[in-house]
Amino acid sequence: MKDRVESTDTVIVGAGIAGLSTSLGLHRLGLGSLVLETSDCLRVTGFAFLTWANGWKALDALGIADTLRQQHELLQGLVEISTITGRPTSEMSFTDGQENLTGGGRHEVRSVGRKLLLETLAMNFLMAPLGLTQRSY
Ligand SMILES: Cc1cc2nc3c(=O)[nH]c(=O)nc-3n(C[C@H](O)[C@H](O)[C@H](O)COP(=O)(O)OP(=O)(O)OC[C@H]3O[C@@H](n4cnc5c(N)ncnc54)[C@H](O)[C@@H]3O)c2cc1C
DSSP states (O other): OBOOOOOOSOEEEOOSHHHHHHHHHHHHTTOOOEEEOSSSSOOOOSOEEEEOHHHHHHHHHHTOHHHHHTTSOOOOEEEEEOTTTOSEEEEEESSOSSOOTTSSOSSOOEEEEHHHHHHHHHHHHHHSOTTTSEEEO
C-alpha cells in the first residue's frame, strides 16, 4: 500500500512493533514520520508478550492501552513449574499491595497477543490523518 508522502524530517525503517509505536508516538506529539516497510503485510505470527506496568504506561501514552485492556485478562500471579518434577519452583503474586487505578493489585500484568498488539498499532496508525503521519508500505 502506498499513501501520499509529504516532506518529513523523520524516516522510520520497519513497520514492526517498534516502528509503528514510534510513528504513533510522534503523531501523538503532532510530528509526522515516514515509515518504510519491506513486507507487503503485517508480520503477525508469534504468540504474546507478558506486559507489565511500564509497558501499560507506554501503551497509555500511545492511546491504545484501554482497547488492549478490554481484550486481555488481568493476571493474578505467575507460577513456574518444573518440567522434570511437575512441582512449582517459584510463585509470584501480582495482587499484593494497594489497588491500582485499573482495578488490579500493585502490578498490572497481562499477556498481550502479538497479533492483536500489531493490528491495534496498525489500525491507529492508518487512522492517523494524512499530513501528520505518513506511511509507505
Ligand atoms: C515471527 C516472530 C514472532 C515473534 N513472536 C514473539 C512472541 O510471541 N513473544 C515475544 O515476546 N517475542 C516475539 N518475537 C520477538 C520479537 O523481537 C518481537 O515480537 C517484536 O516483533 C520486535 O519488534 P520490532 O519492531 O523491533 O521488530 P519486528 O517486529 O521484527 O519489525 C521489524 C520490521 O522491519 C521490517 N524491515 C526489516 N528490514 C527492513 C528494511 N531494510 N526496509 C524496510 N523494512 C524492513 C520487517 O519486515 C519488519 O516488519 C517474535 C519475533 C518474530 C520475528
